[in-house]
Amino acid sequence: MSVIDFPKNTVLTFSEEEELFRESVREFCQRHIAPNWVEVDKRSEQNPMDIPVDIIKKMADQGLFCIPCSEEYGGQGGSYTMATIAMEEIAYADPSVALAVYALLNTGWPFALELFGTEEACQEIIPEVAAGRAFFGIASTEPQGGSDVAGLKTRAEKKGDVYILNGEKTFISGVGEVQKLEWGGGWFTLARTGGEGHRGLSAFALLARKNGELSDGWDPTIYEDIGRHGLTTGGFRLTDFEVDSKYLIGEENKGFYHVMEGFNLARIVVAAATIGASRWLLEQAVEWFRTRKLFGRNISSFQGVSFKFADMYARWEASRYFVYRASRLADKIYIEKDPSYKPLDLNVPVALAKNYGPETCVDLAEEVMKWYGAYAYTKEAPIFRAWLGPFSYVIGAEGAQNIMRLIIARDIIGRDYLK
Amino acid sequence: MKIAVCVKEIYNLEQVKIVRETREPILDVPKKLDDLSRNALEEAIKIREKLGGEIVAISAGSPELRKTIKEALAMGADRAAIVTDFTESSPESAALVLSRILEKDSYDLILLGDASSDDYSGQMASRVAETLDLPQITFVSEIREVSDGKITCVRDMDDYIEVVESDLPCVVSVTNEINEPRIPALKDILKASKKPVENFSLQDLGIEISRSYEIVENLAPAVDRKQEVIEGEAAEVAGKIAEIIGREV
Amino acid sequence: MKALVFAEKADHLNRISSKLKELGFEVHALSFAEVNADFLYLAGPKYDYASITAAIDMLSNEIRPDLVVFSSTKLGKEVSSRFAQRKNMTCITECLDLQLSDSSITVSRYSLGGKTVTKIRTHLPAVVALVADAIESKEQSFQMNVREFQIPDSPQIRTVSREEKRREAVGLKEADVIVVVGRGLRKEEDLKLVKELAKKLNAEIGCTRPLSHDYRWLPEERMIGLSGEKVSPKLLISIGVSGQIQHAVGIMNSKTVIAINTDENAPMKEHSDYFIVGDLYEILPELIKNL
Numbered sequence: 001m002s003v004i005d006f007p008k009n010t011v012l013t014f015s016e017e018e019e020l021f022r023e024s025v026r027e028f029c030q031r032h033i034a035p036n037w038v039e040v041d042k043r044s045e046q047n048p049m050d051i052p053v054d055i056i057k058k059m060a061d062q063g064l065f066c067i068p069c070s071e072e073y074g075g076q077g078g079s080y081t082m083a084t085i086a087m088e089e090i091a092y093a094d095p096s097v098a099l100a101v102y103a104l105l106n107t108g109w110p111f112a113l114e115l116f117g118t119e120e121a122c123q124e125i126i127p128e129v130a131a132g133r134a135f136f137g138i139a140s141t142e143p144q145g146g147s148d149v150a151g152l153k154t155r156a157e158k159k160g161d162v163y164i165l166n167g168e169k170t171f172i173s174g175v176g177e178v179q180k181l182e183w184g185g186g187w188f189t190l191a192r193t194g195g196e197g198h199r200g201l202s203a204f205a206l207l208a209r210k211n212g213e214l215s216d217g218w219d220p221t222i223y224e225d226i227g228r229h230g231l232t233t234g235g236f237r238l239t240d241f242e243v244d245s246k247y248l249i250g251e252e253n254k255g256f257y258h259v260m261e262g263f264n265l266a267r268i269v270v271a272a273a274t275i276g277a278s279r280w281l282l283e284q285a286v287e288w289f290r291t292r293k294l295f296g297r298n299i300s301s302f303q304g305v306s307f308k309f310a311d312m313y314a315r316w317e318a319s320r321y322f323v324y325r326a327s328r329l330a331d332k333i334y335i336e337k338d339p340s341y342k343p344l345d346l347n348v349p350v351a352l353a354k355n356y357g358p359e360t361c362v363d364l365a366e367e368v369m370k371w372y373g374a375y376a377y378t379k380e381a382p383i384f385r386a387w388l389g390p391f392s393y394v395i396g397a398e399g400a401q402n403i404m405r406l407i408i409a410r411d412i413i414g415r416d417y418l419k
Numbered sequence: 420m421k422i423a424v425c426v427k428e429i430y431n432l433e434q435v436k437i438v439r440e441t442r443e444p445i446l447d448v449p450k451k452l453d454d455l456s457r458n459a460l461e462e463a464i465k466i467r468e469k470l471g472g473e474i475v476a477i478s479a480g481s482p483e484l485r486k487t488i489k490e491a492l493a494m495g496a497d498r499a500a501i502v503t504d505f506t507e508s509s510p511e512s513a514a515l516v517l518s519r520i521l522e523k524d525s526y527d528l529i530l531l532g533d534a535s536s537d538d539y540s541g542q543m544a545s546r547v548a549e550t551l552d553l554p555q556i557t558f559v560s561e562i563r564e565v566s567d568g569k570i571t572c573v574r575d576m577d578d579y580i581e582v583v584e585s586d587l588p589c590v591v592s593v594t595n596e597i598n599e600p601r602i603p604a605l606k607d608i609l610k611a612s613k614k615p616v617e618n619f620s621l622q623d624l625g626i627e628i629s630r631s632y633e634i635v636e637n638l639a640p641a642v643d644r645k646q647e648v649i650e651g652e653a654a655e656v657a658g659k660i661a662e663i664i665g666r667e668v
Numbered sequence: 669m670k671a672l673v674f675a676e677k678a679d680h681l682n683r684i685s686s687k688l689k690e691l692g693f694e695v696h697a698l699s700f701a702e703v704n705a706d707f708l709y710l711a712g713p714k715y716d717y718a719s720i721t722a723a724i725d726m727l728s729n730e731i732r733p734d735l736v737v738f739s740s741t742k743l744g745k746e747v748s749s750r751f752a753q754r755k756n757m758t759c760i761t762e763c764l765d766l767q768l769s770d771s772s773i774t775v776s777r778y779s780l781g782g783k784t785v786t787k788i789r790t791h792l793p794a795v796v797a798l799v800a801d802a803i804e805s806k807e808q809s810f811q812m813n814v815r816e817f818q819i820p821d822s823p824q825i826r827t828v829s830r831e832e833k834r835r836e837a838v839g840l841k842e843a844d845v846i847v848v849v850g851r852g853l854r855k856e857e858d859l860k861l862v863k864e865l866a867k868k869l870n871a872e873i874g875c876t877r878p879l880s881h882d883y884r885w886l887p888e889e890r891m892i893g894l895s896g897e898k899v900s901p902k903l904l905i906s907i908g909v910s911g912q913i914q915h916a917v918g919i920m921n922s923k924t925v926i927a928i929n930t931d932e933n934a935p936m937k938e939h940s941d942y943f944i945v946g947d948l949y950e951i952l953p954e955l956i957k958n959l
Contacts, residue, residue: 078609538777581829632760644925661955663926
């Protein structure tokens, strides 16, 4: 039973369809995700390749992947706000955010593929992702750094109709999923086709495995994460990996711009997941306050505790505004295609959401654990999973926090004044 | 087959809170489609999958019903006929309103939940069937067979299980255990808004509501449990429990 | 004042007729067995609503009762509301008690899924369906005028088969000690532990709805809750029960409630005198040793 109900709001309003959708996702998650998330986190910690395929299948059947993609490609034909609502609710049911991240990656990046990729690539890949048979995420980070996207080293040489890729990617989500799911999948990947800097990069739909068969020249490793175990993280080496030109996404040497738009979209749903996890954490706190007594009184009777709670609650509400403001803007640009809104308009709103949401979530998790005390230090208490999972986004997954700050500062103060 | 499913909007019972001092319920909570109504809809959808036809969702309630009925449409009803100014409800008046709407069409089958989860009154099937002069099959835990003109059901009664048969048209009410209602997906929810909804007023139906009974009070029972929390090592705790048992029995 | 009663079960009918007599009604009863009444209409059993409704209609025209009473069983609810609709009368089902003043009756019933108890008053004539097990009254004396009665054979639907449910004689209503088990129990085999505890305490076993109706680990008659048994033991030990209100209304009249649950935030805490936060799999074996 939820303790935190969304307060009456005249600014953050949702349509009837959006509210019905939220209720339906919440019901699905209560039935299939909430009872299982701890078990998934535990099992996958023991064995990262123990991927919750059955839950993924159920989520696919419920239509929780490829939410904004066209029905033509097997997508759900929904808005980006609908996707945001779904991720918030999935993360509320799984605050380790593993399943939420699976869902958000497989909504954001297939949509980016639809925006910039070829008809053929969309017809082939998106239906499989929507059906829960393939994974499609983002592979940008390399050993020398993630934030410096323009400094990418993986090379792509064009030979006739095919690009030959050589290089290495690290800290990529889905390396295991691509191997375990029925069809396979891959990533929205960047490689250098031209000269130095951001103008020499192209984007590709790199399929490590398709139709159940592994491609040659793809050599994976799986990492041992400290949290969010239900989703694998790993790396792969590309040795003369062949990518057909139909998998080129957008224009050659324009890949940097395409991936930046993709990141904007992905970051919205990332932030959505963290606000869902935050809501779970807030409820854990409230239920604790209502039952736990110390020195003969509820611990929330100590102002040091209740005031801190109020501060965290305020940050949570604020993050929600950032997130939905960004999702509504994304709808204007990419769904409604309203010409008065441009893709670049998303930069600051997204940076705000992606910066504020994860940091609020992690700070909140830390506070909740302190309120719980020693119990939260044991593995029996599930709270630490809701701390370590979202922490991946503070560490820098899908965009480092300081890069978000840079985007905001650069936009408001002016690029020239930050040199 | 033309199937009518009478559905009910109820308060989201989980969210209803009680004022500690006065024991009054706080009903400023959103409404939702009753679980048993969803069981009835799910059964209708299964029948339509086998025999084809049309499913009409029928309901009487508050203005909020305009939103709640979309749940029924999202689950799979083809269209809806609703009354949204029906607030002083009683079993008699609800039956009257539903029957007036049902009379406007000729249905092969009328499905309902065997009761609603807010008050478990369980009168609607009987009252509607009597008004429309139709046979009724209540407390159905399984619909064995439906064909043109006939229906066979299993009834889960208190002390016995019955298999009964009736000609169509017929009124059937279903138990909570008959099926697991589907959760509508986004595509279904988006489609729901485009499905036709006929909205009648009580005046349109020529009905004037008057309640024949008076609600004297509606309060939560006084909770006076000690609520003493005991924690500790299993052996220690077990000892304490044994002590309490010794005292009480 | 006259009351016309029908209940398919003799013990229900007896409880109801005592109550009605206590309130001052002249009790007319339609029954399949010899029960207490001032005027008893003894009939061969029929279970189809149409025939019973016709019978009640006939008797009601003859007797002109102020109150028509049924037991709030599934059959009772079905017939009472069909009859009430036929006569354009108010019908209130699931009534937990009955009071009479002047020409009105007041009843109580659960609302909002069990969260509240509603008191309803209505003028006579009216129809009510009473939860027979909840009705208390002192022993009464009746005139016992018995008459054979033929329920018209006028079913609207065809009965293909009827099979008695194998009902376990379950003494939950009379039990002094009850052990209730809920979804905290992981497997059906684990019931062994619960049964051992119940044996040590000479207790009856009850359960929440999922265990009897969904998993079918225990017979339906062991279900305690809004749509099941309502119990009033001296001691009730609740094991792995979350404490949803639909179940809690069934145990409200217990004198002392001890609950064991791993979740310190479970709603069951509000319905317990002693709420033990712990694992039943660790505590039960220790408890059994202790007793």
